[in-house]
Each structure stands twice: as structure tokens, then as C-alpha cells.
Amino acid sequence: MRDEGRQGVRYPQGNVLLRNLARDFPVVTHGQGVHLFDATGKRYLDASAGALVASVGHGNREVVDRIHEQLLRIAYVNGTHFTTEVTEQLASRLCALAPPGLERAAFLGSGSEAVEAAVKFARQLCVERGQPQRTKVVTRVPGYHGNTLYALSLSGRPHYKQFFGPMLAEVVTTPAPYPYRSGLEDYERDGAEHYARLLEETLLREGPDTIAAFIAEPVIGSSAGAAPPPPGYFERVSALCRKYGILTIADEVMCGCGRTGRFFASDLFDFTPDLLVLGKGISGGYAPLSALLVRQAHLEEMRQGSGGFMHAQTYLQAPAMTAAGLAVLDYYERHDLVTHAARVGAHFQRRLRETLLPLPYVGSVQGVGLMAGIEFVEDIESRRPFPRSRKVVEGLMAELFERGLVLWSNTGHADGTNGDLLMLGPPLVITEAEVDALVDTLAQGINHYFRREP
Numbered sequence: 001m002r003d004e005g006r007q008g009v010r011y012p013q014g015n016v017l018l019r020n021l022a023r024d025f026p027v028v029t030h031g032q033g034v035h036l037f038d039a040t041g042k043r044y045l046d047a048s049a050g051a052l053v054a055s056v057g058h059g060n061r062e063v064v065d066r067i068h069e070q071l072l073r074i075a076y077v078n079g080t081h082f083t084t085e086v087t088e089q090l091a092s093r094l095c096a097l098a099p100p101g102l103e104r105a106a107f108l109g110s111g112s113e114a115v116e117a118a119v120k121f122a123r124q125l126c127v128e129r130g131q132p133q134r135t136k137v138v139t140r141v142p143g144y145h146g147n148t149l150y151a152l153s154l155s156g157r158p159h160y161k162q163f164f165g166p167m168l169a170e171v172v173t174t175p176a177p178y179p180y181r182s183g184l185e186d187y188e189r190d191g192a193e194h195y196a197r198l199l200e201e202t203l204l205r206e207g208p209d210t211i212a213a214f215i216a217e218p219v220i221g222s223s224a225g226a227a228p229p230p231p232g233y234f235e236r237v238s239a240l241c242r243k244y245g246i247l248t249i250a251d252e253v254m255c256g257c258g259r260t261g262r263f264f265a266s267d268l269f270d271f272t273p274d275l276l277v278l279g280k281g282i283s284g285g286y287a288p289l290s291a292l293l294v295r296q297a298h299l300e301e302m303r304q305g306s307g308g309f310m311h312a313q314t315y316l317q318a319p320a321m322t323a324a325g326l327a328v329l330d331y332y333e334r335h336d337l338v339t340h341a342a343r344v345g346a347h348f349q350r351r352l353r354e355t356l357l358p359l360p361y362v363g364s365v366q367g368v369g370l371m372a373g374i375e376f377v378e379d380i381e382s383r384r385p386f387p388r389s390r391k392v393v394e395g396l397m398a399e400l401f402e403r404g405l406v407l408w409s410n411t412g413h414a415d416g417t418n419g420d421l422l423m424l425g426p427p428l429v430i431t432e433a434e435v436d437a438l439v440d441t442l443a444q445g446i447n448h449y450f451r452r453e454p
């Protein structure tokens with residue numbers, strides 16, 4: 001079997017601890033632009049940019065050359081002893097683009113790490129301010145903030161937590177705006193008031209002065225299929241947090257770095273958070289990299305108090321990672337990639353809706369820019385999900401994979417157990433013609449699958 005793998009087909013039983021033990025994985029040999037190629041020569045259109053990571057596409061030589069140059073110069077220094085030109089430049093360039101007040105950046109290796117750092121920053125600031133009773137974080141359901149224990153605690157995904165309950169931290173939850181399942185007659189009109197009222201009830205029940213921070217994805221990622229907030233939502237929840245002295249954290253790990261057609265998704269919704277977290281697209285997959293952006297004024301409070309933020313990890317500000325971030329940011333600017341993503345994103349959203357909504361079992365198509373979610377339901381009228389035992393989205397994924405289309409599936413968002421969702425988020429470099437090919441293959445695959453498995 002292994003020899004078969006070495007010849008380039010699959011590695012069914014190698015030494016890698018695979019996430020899915022029930023199937024074999026194709027061996028990818030290379031990628032170019034929006035495409036991946038496996039060892040049999042099969043070509044895939046990477047319609048989810050991996051896990052919405054490959055922002056500047058695969059095999060991007062401009063980016064690789066820049067990283068290579070930096071690696072030869074210096075790949076690693078201890079971020080608690082030294083800084084480097086490449087890290088300084090990335091921080092100043094990101095902060096110049098960021099919502100007002102976010103003037104300092106720390107760099108880490110993953111979205112989960114940056115979320116953990118954001119929560120620790122918020123907590124430390126409360127203690128420095130003489131408010132040690134602020135120990136809780138309010139998070140939204142559905143939502144996802146990562147897979148380390150505290151980030152998982154913050155994630156509104158019950159089935160990810162099934163084995164780990166006793167080890168998770170207690171967090172406070174409030175419903176996230178979820179257009180398809182809000183139950184509201186007019187989500188656009190009433191959503192902001194409705195969800196802000198639910199948040200305020202939660203704060204008052206818990207005691208607002210026990211809460212350190214409120215964390216939210218400006219556009220919800222895979223846990224609700226690229227769900228945008230209703231108009232005015234972030235204005236209202238920010239005002240509530242300000243009123244009660246609660247810090248706001250924007251988790252832009254998935255929706256940041258141009259995916260919505262703006263570099264920062266918060267800007268789309270006039271959200272000016274106290275802390276902001278980036279990941280994924282920031283390095284486009286060319287190195288592990290995430291960022292935590294904080295307010296200079298808050299850091300100054302720490303400087304005058306304990307002396308600084310009590311947090312570091314081995315790869316804090318490592319130049320091998322920040323070189324990838326800077327090379328990717330340069331690529332964005334040289335190719336005006338955010339404007340491109342906004343333009344092609346509008347085409348993508350239009351094509352998805354007009355092609356997929358008429359298909360059977362497609363309950364909703366939603367999203368912003370180059371991120372979208374498609375929810376499949378057994379009954380369109382009542383929005384009743386398929387029973388999980390049918391494994392609809394798994395079947396669909398297999399069908400699409402066969403057709404050379406790579407997407408990202410999700411389950412459980414309808415009621416914690418049921419729900420079949422496909423998440424799309426192609427590389428931002430995708431062209432309109434490639435979007436058309438993507439949507440056509442997707443529609444053919446969906447039609448074929450449901451003809452076979454009604």
C-alpha cells in the first residue's frame with residue numbers, strides 16, 4: 001500500500017496521524033494559482049483555498065522568492081530579545097491599514113494562538129485597571145475561534161467539544177446573527193436590535209462588571225456558512241460593550257485579509273474593535289502566521305502598570321513567518337488584490353445565487369466577497385435539515401472531489417447536530433472565468449448527487 005503511495009497515488013496507512021481515519025488522502029505534488037495537482041496528474045480547483053488560507057494562490061513565485069531571501073538572511077530570532085526589519089515593516093504596514101487606534105501588532109503561528117493571546121491581553125488589561133473581577137468572555141453561537149482549549153471553549157460548535165467538556169473553560173454565550181435560521185420575519189430590518197437585545201440580556205444576567213471581553217467574527221466563518229451581520233449590528237453591540245466597559249475582539253482569522261472585498265472585514269461594518277486577530281490569508285499558507293492587533297493606548301496602560309503584556313511563545317515575531325506576511329502584503333498591493341477580490345467577489349456571489357438557489361435541496365446561499373456558504377436542507381419550506389445519519393454533505397463532497405472541486409464541509413450548524421453546509425472561499429487571485437468554471441462544476445455535482453440520492 002505504501003509503495004502505491006510512493007508511486008504517487010495515495011498513502012492509506014502511513015505514519016502521519018490523519019484527521020480522517022476512514023479514508024485515503026491523495027498526494028498533492030504541486031499547485032499553481034487556484035489549482036492543485038495530485039501525483040496521478042489529476043487537477044483540482046481549490047474552491048476553498050485549503051481552509052480559506054491560500055489568498056495569493058498556489059506556487060506564487062513572487063512571494064516565495066521574497067521569503068527565500070529573508071530565510072537566507074535570518075530565519076529566527078527570539079522575539080523577546082530582538083526585532084527584525086521584516087517584522088517591523090509588517091507591523092507598521094498592517095497597522096496603517098487597520099481600523100483606527102490599532103497601532104501595535106504581535107505575530108504568532110496560528111489563529112488559535114492569536115485568539116488566546118487576545119483574550120489574555122483583555123484579561124491582563126482588566127487586572128491592570130483594578131478590575132480583577134472581570135474574568136468572563138462573551139462569545140457567540142454559532143461561531144468558531146480555534147481548537148486549543150480556551151479557543152475551543154469560545155467556539156459555538158458542540159460536536160467539536162464532545163470529548164473535552166471537563167477540560168474546557170466556562171464562557172458566556174449569546175446567539176450570533178444567522179440570517180437563514182434567525183426565525184425573524186425581516187432579518188435585515190430587525191436583526192441588529194434583536195441580537196443586541198439578546199446580548200444585553202446576557203450581560204445583565206451575568207453582571208456586566210464580571211465580563212472582560214466580547215469576541216465576534218465580523219462575518220461568521222464555517223460554523224454558519226459565511227453569515228454577514230444585519231445592518232447596524234456592530235454599531236449596537238459596540239455601544240453596549242462601551243457602556244459596560246467590556247473590550248471588543250474582532251476575530252478576522254477567516255474573514256480578514258481581503259476576503260470580504262475590504263482588507264479588514266470590520267471596516268465593512270463600521271466596527272472599531274479594541275483587539276483584532278488575523279490569520280490564514282495573512283501569509284497565504286506560505287508560512288504559519290497570525291497577528292494580534294491592539295491599541296497603543298491599552299499598551300500604554302500596561303507599560304505604566306506591570307510593564308508590558310505578559311505573553312510570549314517560541315515563534316513570537318519570528319522573521320521566517322513575518323517575511324511571508326510581508327511578501328503577501330506586497331503582492332496584495334502590487335496586484336491591487338483587495339479591489340480584485342471585491343470585483344470578482346460580486347460576480348461570485350451573483351453567479352452562486354442565480355445558479356444554485358433554483359436547485360433542489362439548496363436552502364440558502366449567503367456570503368460576502370470571496371467567501372460563501374451553501375446550506376442544504378431536506379425541506380426548503382420549513383428549512384428542516386437532513387438527518388445527520390444521511391451524511392449528505394459528506395456524499396456531496398465526495399462527488400465534487402471526484403469532479404476535481406475541493407470545498408470545505410461543515411455539519412451541525414442547524415441545531416447542534418444536524419445541518420449540511422458547504423463553505424467556499426477560493427484564492428483571492430481567482431478570475432471571473434475560473435469562478436464560472438467553479439460554479440458550473442458545483443451545480444453539475446449537486447444535480448448529479450441528488451438525482452442519485454434523493
Ligand SMILES: Cc1ncc(COP(=O)(O)O)c(C=O)c1O
Pocket residue numbers: 051109110111112113115144145146147217221222251252253254255279280
Ligand atoms: C474565525 C476563526 N478563528 C480562529 C481560527 C483558528 O485558526 P487556526 O486553525 O489557525 O488555529 C479559525 C480557523 O478556522 C477561524 O476560522
